[in-house]
Amino acid sequence: MTRLLASMLAVLLLLTGCTVNDEPDPDEPSGPFVATDVARVDFREPLTREEAGLAPGRDSRIYERSGDAIDVEVQLPGGGVLRTEAFGLVLAGPVGQDEPERVTELRLNVRRGDTADAAEALAEQASLLGLDPLAVQAWGAAPTPTDQVFASPPGTFSASVQARRSSGDASTWTLNYDLRHQPPA
Numbered sequence: 001m002t003r004l005l006a007s008m009l010a011v012l013l014l015l016t017g018c019t020v021n022d023e024p025d026p027d028e029p030s031g032p033f034v035a036t037d038v039a040r041v042d043f044r045e046p047l048t049r050e051e052a053g054l055a056p057g058r059d060s061r062i063y064e065r066s067g068d069a070i071d072v073e074v075q076l077p078g079g080g081v082l083r084t085e086a087f088g089l090v091l092a093g094p095v096g097q098d099e100p101e102r103v104t105e106l107r108l109n110v111r112r113g114d115t116a117d118a119a120e121a122l123a124e125q126a127s128l129l130g131l132d133p134l135a136v137q138a139w140g141a142a143p144t145p146t147d148q149v150f151a152s153p154p155g156t157f158s159a160s161v162q163a164r165r166s167s168g169d170a171s172t173w174t175l176n177y178d179l180r181h182q183p184p185a
Contacts, residue, residue, distance in 0.1 A: 040072075043075060064089075069085030077156075077157045087110070090106070105178065106177075111172065112172065118140075118163055118175060119143070122163070131151070135150060139163070148162070157181055162175070162178075
């Protein structure tokens with residue numbers, strides 16, 4: 001039955017244009033993509049290896065899509081939900097651990113349109129992610145030609161978003177989200 005579910009997931013991912021770079025063991029659960037084409041991640045606490053769908057011997061799981069974006073819903077500490085469309089989603093354990101027990105990092109890569117579109121998205125998410133809304137607003141009014149990073153204050157959970165000019169099209173922006181739980185000491 002597990003192999004049948006894994007095969008069905010592979011067909012679903014193939015049909016929707018989603019690729020999984022970090023091939024899991026077919027007997028392992030498949031993480032956030034288990035039931036639908038929407039990645040729903042409960043990130044109020046660090047995920048277990050099973051919840052993230054990490055294969056044995058792996059420290060991360062990478063989902064990418066070259067066509068349509070992946071609908072992503074992330075439950076955050078404090079009860080908020082980040083909703084976006086990403087072309088890349090990475091679940092990773094603490095740096096330096098070959099086979100971590102917990103996944104403490106979630107990275108999302110989101111394509112946005114022009115500066116106004118990117119600034120509007122960041123402004124809507126600033127309070128949810130603990131970013132400085134005034135810094136986001138100032139950047140939207142006069143964006144820098146180089147990358148800009150917005151970060152929440154350090155704590156047991158932190159968020160940062162890097163705004164970058166998209167490669168190949170300087171008129172659009174990519175927002176790279178990095179959501180982290182502080183690994184246990």
